[in-house]
Amino acid sequence: MPLQTEYPTTEATASSATAAVLAAHPRATSDPQARAAVATDRSGYVPATLPDGVVRAESADDVIEALRLAHAHNVPVVPRGAGTGLAAGASAHAGQIVVDVSGMDRILEIDPVEMIAVVQPGVLNAEVNAAAAEHGLFYAPDPASTAICSIGGNIATNAGGMWCAKYGVTRESVLGLTVVLADGRVVRTGRRTIKGVTGYDLNALFIGSEGTLGIVVEATLRLRPRPVRTETLAAYFDDIEAAGLAASAITAARIQPSILELMDGPTLGAVDRAEGTHHRELGGAFLLAQTDGYGAHLELDEIARAIEPYASSVHRAGSAEEAEALVKARRDAIPSLEKLGRVSIGDIAVPRNRLAEAFTGLEEISARTGVPIFSVAHAADGNLHPMIVVDPDTSITEGPAKEALGDMFHLAQGLGGTLTGEHGVGLLKRQWVEEEVGDISRSLQGAIKAAFDPTGILNPGKAI
Ligand SMILES: Cc1cc2nc3c(=O)[nH]c(=O)nc-3n(C[C@H](O)[C@H](O)[C@H](O)COP(=O)(O)OP(=O)(O)OC[C@H]3O[C@@H](n4cnc5c(N)ncnc54)[C@H](O)[C@@H]3O)c2cc1C
Known part of the structure; x- marks a missing residue:
């Protein structure tokens, strides 16, 4: 289901400052469709207004010129790559211009x-x-x-x-x-x-x-x-807690997989529905492990041994195609959930020996807030992506979805973890930054920002 990106139909007029930048830059446009295309990312966040314009940079000189002009006119600038971010870091609104560097692709x-x-x-x-x-x-x-x-x-x-x-x-x-x-x-x-x-x-x-x-x-x-050899296995478990314990057992056994991914039962079901696969029939949770290098097969034997007490079944991929199909199942998780509605994606990380506790905590958050939570995890890094799926017209920045996101952060914090493992703070997680890093770190970060960007025009309201 595509995101519903509904913007006010009345044409907002660019401020005189942004108008001056857009008029002076040869690669700028204020075409409404171009502005709508760069207003948000894949986070599910929908800004209330569109940015005033876009500079479609094709060279470093285009970016230099855009920032010189923005600096001179004190215009806020949102840098943008491919717009696949999951924290609304590339989202932009009225009074801002977007510098889109996706055309610098050599x-x-x-x-x-x-x-x-x-x-x-x-x-x-x-x-x-x-x-x-x-x-x-x-x-x-x-x-x-x-x-x-x-x-x-x-x-x-x-x-x-x-x-x-x-x-x-x-x-x-x-x-x-x-x-x-x-x-x-x-x-x-x-x-x-x-x-x-x-x-x-x-x-x-x-x-x-x-x-x-x-x-x-x-x-x-x-x-x-490139590794000379890779070996892959998929293991299925009765529930996600057992899979979390198995992942922790691999870490504790000091084995170094090149891939170690987890998916819970609801996510497996969504992937099956979207892709016509049959993972959910095999268990309530899925663990994908890959090893590489000359001793890949020996390391995979060790992984199979470590997870045996927890797994209901273990399947070793017999061919490169079979291995790729297993990896693809994990890659399909987010796109499959996006077919069900608007997805808000958490990105907490916890110590690796506390994965099972994190999954239990997420189930409690789901029960308390009433929002369905689907979970995948980069298990070797203790990095979980609990995903909330809401109706496409429902906001993710208020109500139960927002409450659940806050609860996830506090769950991670309580387990000795962090707010964001890899997606960034963006716009959506900014309110919890100081709680995690503390006021001294926050003020040092503010000083660094001021040293690089004294007038605060670069991606204001994001990250710190
Ligand atoms: C299906 C799916 C799966 C994903 N899986 C993963 C995953 O496994 N791991 C992961 O880490 N992320 C994942 N993501 C999130 C996303 O793809 C990453 O955050 C990615 O790094 C964003 O790249 P982008 O080019 O789309 O950046 P954008 O969304 O365009 O921007 C992201 C941030 O980077 C800034 N930015 C972009 N380009 C520049 C630049 N040239 N200079 C300075 N700032 C810039 C923007 O201002 C913004 O703050 C996934 C997203 C989707 C949709």
Whole structure:
């Protein structure tokens, strides 16, 4: 079911400041359809108004010019990649302009010896991997949205994915950046070498900053050799708590899977309905494990042994096609739920030995608030995505859906966890940031923001 994006039909007039920016930039438009197309992301959030205009950047110079003009006229700017974010980080409203970099989509260089790729920000994650594969390499951070999300958006959210179980999140795979600052100046961070500690690590600071410190216009990415061998299994459990205990047992046994994913029974049912598969018949929860490298088969044996006390059945994939079908089932989770209504996606992370408690807590939240919660998890990272599905016309920013999102944060906090593992704070989770980081950290973060963006024009109201 597509999102209902209903905006006021009356044509809002751009302020004189945004009008001046839009008139002066050769790649700007205030066409209503273009503005509607960039007003929100995949979070389910619908802004009450449209942004005043869009700059469709095709080069770093387009971004520099947009920010110079915005700075001169004090106009708020929302950076945008592919718009697949799940925290309303790229959402924009009246009085703002969007700088859309999805058209900056060229892979500039693949160096197979140094194992690096230099790319523009609008390149899709899967395109980097396809180009790397031609050289026997891969780019490790692989969100389930790999086919539709951009590298710039991945960097801005410090995105994770399935292979992050072994290879780490985006921050572990970005060596250097070129970033346009709020006033149009350009800064280069990081380097092309694997090591380097000269100066403060501004590269790491930009990663996960959700477009509030600058707009990424080029990235140098770390590639890795493709594993010589992968082995995959799917295990089914009576319930999600048993699956959570099994995942914790794998971690406790010090086995290093390259993928370790969980899905609960309701999510399996939704995937089956959308894709015609039959996972739900096999159990009330599903665990997908993959190992890689020369000893992949031996490591998978260890995983099978660790989960045996908890699983009702275990199936080893007999072919690459069978393995891909199992991985696809996990990737299909969010799109399958989107067919049922408007989806609000939580992103809490907890210590890995407390996964089962987190699932129990989510069931209690569902019972208390009356909202159905479907759950998947990147189990090796303790990162859960509890998903609330509401009627397409129902708001996710108030009422029971909002209450459940707050309860999820407090559940994670109580278990020693965090508000967001990989999707970012965006607009939707901002009210809980200070509660997690504390007032000293919050004020330091405010000072950093002021150093990079003194007039506060970059993605205001997001992230911190
Ligand atoms: C079906 C589905 C599955 C998903 N699975 C995962 C998953 O497994 N793991 C995961 O981490 N996420 C996942 N996501 C969420 C989303 O794909 C990621 O957050 C992704 O990194 C967003 O990239 P984007 O290009 O769509 O960014 P956008 O949505 O366009 O923007 C996201 C944020 O980045 C900022 N931004 C974008 N480009 C730039 C730039 N060049 N410079 C500075 N700031 C910028 C925006 O202002 C915004 O704050 C999923 C989403 C969907 C719809």
